[in-house]
Amino acid sequence: MAGVSVRRFTPSELAAHWVIALCVLTMIATGLALGINVFHSVVFPVHVGSVFVLAAGLVVVGAAGNRRARAASVHDLRRLDGDDRRWLAWAPRAALRRGGDPPPVGRFNAGQKANAILVTCLLLSVTASGLYLWAKVHGIVSNSNLDGAVHNLSAIGIIVLVSGHLYMAVLNPGTRSALGRIVTGRVDAEWAAHHHPAWEPDGQPSVSSSSTASGSLNGGTR
Numbered sequence: 001m002a003g004v005s006v007r008r009f010t011p012s013e014l015a016a017h018w019v020i021a022l023c024v025l026t027m028i029a030t031g032l033a034l035g036i037n038v039f040h041s042v043v044f045p046v047h048v049g050s051v052f053v054l055a056a057g058l059v060v061v062g063a064a065g066n067r068r069a070r071a072a073s074v075h076d077l078r079r080l081d082g083d084d085r086r087w088l089a090w091a092p093r094a095a096l097r098r099g100g101d102p103p104p105v106g107r108f109n110a111g112q113k114a115n116a117i118l119v120t121c122l123l124l125s126v127t128a129s130g131l132y133l134w135a136k137v138h139g140i141v142s143n144s145n146l147d148g149a150v151h152n153l154s155a156i157g158i159i160v161l162v163s164g165h166l167y168m169a170v171l172n173p174g175t176r177s178a179l180g181r182i183v184t185g186r187v188d189a190e191w192a193a194h195h196h197p198a199w200e201p202d203g204q205p206s207v208s209s210s211s212t213a214s215g216s217l218n219g220g221t222r
Contacts, residue, residue: 006192006201008107009185012065013073017182019057024123024162026050031155048134051127076108077116083198084110104198119161126154 009017030047034040062070083103087110090102102109108116129151135141168175169182181187192199 004189005186006189007185008181008187008192008201010066010069011185012061012069014182014185015065016058016061016070016073019054019061023050023054023057024119024158027126028155028159028162048130051130076106077113080110080113084113087111088114105196107196107199109196115161115165119158122154122157122161126151126158129154 027047027050030043030050033043034047083105086103087105090100091111093100094102129147132141132144132147133151136143136147169179170176178187192201
């Protein structure tokens with residue numbers, strides 16, 4: 001299988017990933033700038049606008065892109081089965097070099113699924129609380145101290161999760177090679193067999209035939 005690649009992400013999935021990534025990074029950068037009151041008049045419209053760009057971008061990708069691939073990704077990411085729960089129990093031990101072999105991993109490992117689920121929930125929370133803040137400033141809704149706390153805590157949660165994701169994708173020596181794969185959408189077949197043996201690429205044989213190891217912390221970030 002040396003030199004053979006398989007498609008892990010379709011162009012539609014790549015487009016959705018980069019729409020989310022760029023908009024969330026813009027929200028974080030502008031939110032931090034607002035927190036220290038830097039160029040408020042310029043930064044605030046960008047901060048709010050990034051939410052609408054994110055929503056519009058996902059609508060366009062959903063309408064014009066590969067709906068079957070999008071549905072498959074949503075299905076894969078939102079489902080945590082027994083192997084995923086065992087992976088989550090294994091991961092802390094693996095970080096301490098005590099993990100042994102992980103449970104079988106499909107296209108996404110449990111860490112990726114948990115990250116996607118939590119970021120989605122926090123994005124909904126930060127958007128709803130942000131809209132409430134905007135409405136409160138304009139006198140549309142009553143005053144409340146809870147909305148600001150929810151917005152800030154949700155934003156902190158997103159920053160923590162995104163920082164961890166960026167560390168694994170860009171800085172960690174064992175996983176940063178995966179960064180290029182979220183640009184091309186293709187992965188080496190041997191890499192897939194080693195880290196995601198339970199995954200069966202569409203129209204191709206199961207990658208599990210080449211390896212029994214799966215979803216290691218050093219290779220399963222993407």
